[in-house]
Amino acid sequence: MxxxxxxxxxxxxxxxxxxxxxxxxxxxxxxxxxxxxxxxxxxxxxxxxxxxxxxxxxxxxxxxxxxxxxxxxxxxxxxxxxxxxxxxxxxxxxxxxxxxxxxxxxxxxxxxxxxxxxxxxxxxxxxxxxxxxxxxxxxGAFEDGFKHAITGIVKSLVKPLPPVQDQVTLLPGSHLSPGDIDELRETIEAFGLKAIVLPDVSGSLDGHIPPDWRGTTLGGTSLDEIRAAGASSWTIGVGEQTREGAEALQAISGAPFEIFERLTGIEANDRLLMRLSQHSGRPVPAKYRRQRSQLLDAMLDGHFYTGGMTVAIGAEPDLLLAIGALLHEMGAELRCCISTTQSASHALLPAEAVLLGDLEDLEQGAKDCDLIVTHAHGRQAAQRLGKPLLRMGFPVFDRIGNAHRVQVGYRGTMNLIFEIANLMIEQIPHHHEGDWPLTPEARRAAMTRSGTAQATPPNPLAEASA
The missing domain is CATH 3.40.50.1980 (Nitrogenase molybdenum iron protein domain)
Structure with missing residues (x-):
């Protein structure tokens, strides 16, 4: 904590x-x-x-x-x-x-x-x-505004309706990209369930050329879908910021909810698939068992470059938890964590402290770190320190394709591990010969410190898919 x-x-x-x-x-x-x-x-x-x-x-x-x-x-x-x-x-x-x-x-x-x-x-x-x-x-901050907007939408427009068992409501956090939402919708629908996403930026900000032009948003959750959320039998929230909206939806419709603090990593996605299987009465599709094994292999390959490294992260609370917890599981040390606002997510972060500060604080804390993780406004600090920068969060204005980045689910977690490992591989010429990648002994010591030195994690999907 x-x-x-x-x-x-x-x-x-x-x-x-x-x-x-x-x-x-x-x-x-x-x-x-x-x-x-x-x-x-x-x-x-x-x-x-x-x-x-x-x-x-x-x-x-x-x-x-x-x-x-x-x-x-x-x-x-x-x-x-x-x-x-x-x-x-x-x-x-x-x-x-x-x-x-x-x-x-x-x-x-x-x-x-x-x-x-x-x-x-x-x-x-x-x-x-x-x-x-x-x-x-x-x-407050960006995440708080998104949270209050979800709650306001629910309270203003959702009305109680007779429940529909195969319909669920997905409340995504502000840290999820349109690509992330598409990935989660596909996962939910793989169990024969219909997902109402609220709000759904994957329909309006996914980088498509529309067939017509209006002065308003083009795509997203329709008014009819918002109202129909009152009939959902279950609500899935991604990020602590969605809890308030999920509680408001439960007060209106009576539907139970579950908050997934993150969907980056093995355990969180195991839990999501198990819960979807239980709710739908269907086994976990074989493709997710395959994706899980691919992620395990990616973690094995990637930890040679992440084990023992030190990281400085500046992000909104839910994104800080998602990225920080994954890096911790990959053997990294979260040496400097800067966030923007109070959140229950901070209690789950595997770090000694979280400072509610700014990018100056991040720059000062990152001097002895191997990697900086923050949005595009941190690029000058990374340049001054000569550190690699993993651009995460909002805004990222000096790269294209932000709408299509996928960092949730097994596939998204695998993509993120590859992105981080490849970023570190680029730094190899700048390290003394033999210092990088880590020796097996140093890597094991680093993984022991982070609590990841264990056998292959148990696979709950195997039993659920039998």
Missing amino acids: ANVVESKKACTVNPLKMSQPLGASLAFLGLDSCMPVMHGSQGCTSFGLVLLVRHFKEAIPLQTTAMNEVTTILGGYENIEAALLNIRKRASPKLIAICSTGLTETKGDDVNGFLALARQKHPELADTEIIYVSTPDYV
Whole structure:
């Protein structure tokens, strides 16, 4: 269990975290025919829009209520009213999703009251669903905004329905890519189950050329699917950030839920497949037994280059746990862990401490490490230190293909191990001859320290597939 420490610096230098409104906007982008709106100044929205466009390399629909000095003081009702009417007229969305910013939260705008008044004055808004989520950017981080958006969507749009046994709801965390969601959907459907993904960025931000153009999101979870989530017999949450949404869904529909803190690694995916087998009454498909054996071989091959290495990671809590726990299982030492916000995930991290800090803290802690793991804003620190950088998280704007990276499931874990090992292989010429890869004795010592020096882990799928 990691000890969580908050930075006491007077100011943030080279920020690691992204804001709550940006995290909420990403969640809203996973809803079909939706227009996300930030209730704040144009600059708040423009900054977030640039990061989303650069990360996904796609056109991003994101609007603003364009608050200025006067409207901030007097109140933002007129701006919200104008935004709703203009968006409805020009883009005809089925859903308008509004998130607050620090500007309007500090003023104390009663946005729910504004929305009720706007609907009363403009009956034409009756055919458009409107939801609001409070996401002040002076507290929390990207993951918190995504969490609150999921909860807001569930509470606003999901209604109780007669249960459908073969339907499950998947709540993905903000750290999952469109490719990750596709992988999980395929896994669920392999057991004869139907998955409603909420929100589903794999339909809207997966890097496809659409057959038409709208001013709203193109693909994602439809309104009908969101409402149908009230009939799901089980909810799967990926990441601690989905717990709040899963609890809200259970309160509405009565469906039980299970949170998978990560789906990177052997044990977590074993547990997912076992639970899917139990819920569906079907055996685990043979292809997953094959993938599991491939992952074990990849771990055997990769640990020659990861065993005993030291790592510095800067990431949102659920991503920090997913990557950090896998590296620990591969024999690495998590020497420096920097995160953005409080989370129950930190208690599961196999490290001595987690610092809620910034990229300056990461750079200082990474001086004696072999590998740095963080998003693209950490590239200058890695260059200054002369350390390899594994780009993970949001944003990654200096690489393409972010939407299609798969790092969950057996195959995704295998891909990640290969990526890390190959990155370390590139550093071999920079090490003294004989220092790298590790000798068997040094590797065994490193694996003993990390608790991975054991025989091949038992395979629960064998019995489940018999």
